[in-house]
Amino acid sequence: MWYNTLNMFKKILIANRGEIALRIIRTCKEMGIKTVAVYSTADRESLHVKFADEAVCIGPPSSKESYLNVSKIMAAVEITNADAIHPGYGFLSENADFADICTDYGIKFIGPTADMIRKMGDKITAKDTMIKAGVPVVPGSEGLVQDVKQGLNLAKQIGYPVILKATAGGGGKGMRIVWKDEEFEAAMNSAQQEAEASFANGGIYIEKFIEEPRHIEIQVIGDQYGNAAHLSERDCSIQRRHQKLVEESPSPFMTDELRERMGEAAVKACKYINYEGVGTVEFLVDKHGEFYFMEMNTRIQVEHTVTEEVIERDLIKEQILVAAGEAISGKNYYPQMHAIECRINAEDPFNDFRPSPGTVTSFHSSKGYGVRVDTHVYAGYTVSPYYDSMIAKLICRAHTREECILKMKRALDEFIVEGIKTTVPFHRQLMDDEKFKAGDFHTGFLDDFEIEKK
């Protein structure tokens, strides 16, 4: 056997679709593990269905009836005799009840335990846990804000501007920035309503609003024996309406000293909760280099590839190994190269990034030294309106950031997709932006970025 683990999985069911399902199948093959794909009727012609050892149709196109349909997925597990489930990202990947159901069935959920998912899913509980672990957090309310009166007092104490956040939130839903007393009540009411409507949980908390922060996240890994390590950072500040478009590692803002301190904080967080699996600790970093815990993602993320390219490790493999009970060495990993990822979405960047589903009539993916493309798309493939619009991840790697940007420009020039609109032209213009090239950006960068129509 290649691995020390006696209990290596024999067959993994991948409860996902698209590029991440393919990505997981590839690593399973390399590890000698059999794979089961599940698919909706919209994905019958998908590559994850073709490349898996077995495939089971789990329902109609709508996610609710297929990729989120727990009983269909568990039925597929039973008929194929899979011994583990890889949830990928999105869908059921951070669903604690699903992790519990897997455990009840005697199936390994490849990821952290249901308790850990629950703890990090509720933002106030997560923040409180981080305070106990000694990780810096944004100054703010202890627990939920009970009413407008208490909220107003807290806002005065903290000092404006403040931000209201939904405890069940993430991704910006139920979030309001408040600049003065007079705006507070209306903001609190609308945040509460939005949170209630989106999450059936109206719980709100308050924080000092950090202006023009960077979004820098630390990739972490923990095993079943309490060991944890960090795999350095990714800068994800280039976002639009809380959708990441570009990620890179190392962050152009990072210093060796700051990386040590942020890495240590992220590892402290993992050790405090005995975190098992791969995960990400997200921080806001202000212009002075002060960093504050924001959220923890308890799944593999879209942008894990950026870290893979700079530390030369297969994170899906690491994830499967720790899930099977392998111990990690506990040593941290540091960027040896520079990597940038551009998310190629089926969206029209000249038209407010409106979704652009449809049939891809021709598809030529970039190639060559230092270029990686993770995609499930091919000429003739139809991008469904039912799912996420991401059709490919274009990742470039070079020794320096400057060379990496030059390579990305070259790679974008040879990325040809016909039949649908994509974000390629947006990325191509971004790579020529002086501020981007200088590494001078924060999470508000795209608010002022104007795409030139040509």
Ligand code: MV4
């Ligand atoms: C903040 C913040 C400033 N100060 N919290 C956005 C999504 C949610 N996960 C948290 N978010 C923010 N929280 C404080 N105290 C600014 C943001 C924010 C943001 C954060 C990361 C990436 C993009 C962003 C875009 C707008 C606002």
